Amino acid sequence: MQLSESARAVFAVLAASSTATRPQLATGARLSKPTVSSAVAELEAAGLAARSGTLNGGTGRSAAVYDLGRAAGGVLAVDLGPAVTRARLCALDGTLLAEGTGSREEAADVVREALSALPVGAPLRTIVVAVGDVTARAEEGTVRPATAKARPVFDAVAVALPPGVPVHLENNVNCAALAELHEGAARGRHTFGYLRIGVGIGLGIVVGGQVLAGANGAAGELARLPYPWDDDLEPRHEALEEYIGARSLLRRAAEAWPEPAGSCPRTVDQLFSLAGQGGTARAIVDRHAVDVGRIAAAVTAVLDPGLLVLGGSTGAFPQLLPGVRAELQRLSWPTEVVSSQVGDLGTVVGAARLAVARGVQTVTEAGRMKD
Secondary structure, three states: OOEOHHHHHHHHHHHHHOEEEHHHHHHHHOOOHHHHHHHHHHHHHOOOEEEEEEEEOOOOOEEEEEEEOHHHOEEEEEEEOOOEEEEEEEEOOOOEEEEEEEEHHHHHHHHHHHHOOOOOOOOEEEEEEEEOOOEEEOHHHOEEEOOOOOHHHHHHHHOOOOOOOOEEEEEHHHHHHHHHHHHOOOOOOOOEEEEEEOOOEEEEEEEOOEEOOOOOOOOOOHHHOOOOOEOOEOOOOOHHHHHHOHHHHHHHHHHHOOHHHOOOOOOHHHHHHHHOOOHHHHHHHHHHHHHHHHHHHHHHHHHOOOEEEEEHHHHOOHHHHHHHHHHHHHHOOOOEEEEOOOHHHHHHHHHHHHHHHHHHHHHHHHOEOOO
16 A cells, blocks of 8 residues: 555644544645645545544534544554553554453463454554563564563463564563653653662653663663672672562561561552551661662762652652652752652553554555655
């Protein structure tokens, strides 16, 4: 399928606006009305646009309203979390068509269920899979995690993906940073850091409204910071992530928990809930906030982002904010610190946004022809 340059421009505007009249498309694409009329006819013939109604104007005139057509298709976003898999099927205008959630073991079933909602005859344009890993493009054009962390679950999901559809792997923290940029705590900010603290740790770096990937796709891999840094101790591979991660936090809580205080919390949610009552839980959470504040100080020393958004299964708890802010102020220069606003859905929301952008690009670049 080949599209003229004007048709491709109009399609991109229609996808961004979801519905539009021809005058609105002309304004958005910066094209003349006759050129837009020709482009719309071309898109209708290809099934990429469809008339959906009429808009009545104040002068008595009416204008045809257009939506994306069935042939525009959809995109799939998958978040392969450490414990939970989430999937979203979206149209190319970002409309949510289906979503699903399941355990890590149910990842392939979650993907199949989401894909089943794709309308008959509508093509799947692209797939974005968010993984807790550095991603790299392998030989023969395929994509795989660059290290062994995410490979088992990615391989399990791969069997459920339809063949021939482009698959793009993205780092999960970078996806969540995009969600914060467009829909969360960093709206209106073009430079910031998204600091995820949970089972693992990571940093999404946004500069000028764009996520910084790095030469190896590994920008923000805080787990690789040398730790511990001491004359008598040798830094170990990803030892900082091991120390600051949720499992170690709960282990330290168990070691410090006094018998008279009752049952030791077994989850992060339980620990932070008990911290509101003071006592040992509060002391453990306060100490964790200091540790996170020191990581934040390392981030600001390098990036000076002006804003840090704390997210992740541990980092998003507002109880951490006072301690993180205090330690960061002690060690570095003024930096705003806030809690995530997108929560657990951040990664799949960001991945869906990337998938939609790539899907639109797939259509507009599929077949170029000169006007």
